[in-house]
Amino acid sequence: MNKYKILIFDLDDTLIDNLENVKYAFKIMIKSKNEEYNEENFIRWYQIDKKFWHDWQDGKITLPEHLKGETGKKSNEFLNWLRAQRILIYFNNEVNLDEAINLNNIYMDALTENVNAIDGAYETLEYLSNKGYYIIIATNGPKVATRDKLLKINCINFVNEILSADMFGYMKPNKEFFDGIEKTLNNYNIEDYLIIGDSLKSDVGFAMRCNFDSCWFNKNNDKIDDKYKPTMTINKLRELIEIL
């Protein structure tokens, strides 16, 4: 008998090679603005993007008055404004909001064009799915892009449910995201859940906050931050075939 019933997989940098994906999308966005690509600019963008979403998770982004009242699932106006902010930061406010929204749309479309799987993603998901696990994706990225990415790496058929932050209005590691998962799945105990993800903060931290087990996918052999206690750690996805 399987110890766990529900496997919650993170998407970016767990099943999808996010770095290659993001680099490609950045190239397309920059080209649409007639700017030359270089590695240095890409690293700058990568860091701005990462920091922005961390700041957002930490409640450090100040919303304009007219958007402050939105709780739970957010409007398109809200999401467009939010996503455009990192473009404004990147271009030092030399583009206006409409232009930034447009550039973000180009970027997000491109994100689903060139998608590479993390080594072992297909075999691992195929094995776990055949073994009877209920497999869900819980991502802080948008739902549409998630579906497209899973289609592109041929793994959509192994996945029972895609749950994204934009469906609930809360990102991992917020407990509200897990409330959304529990509500959607219904009738499972907390011991039935295991999350597998690359982020100590968003995945392991999420499980710790909600009291279920976690598997840290430490693919770069990073040193662990002592405040995080994953139930188990793997360096390759295929290790899950031995463990689960």
Ligand SMILES: [Mg+2]
């Ligand atoms: Mg991730």
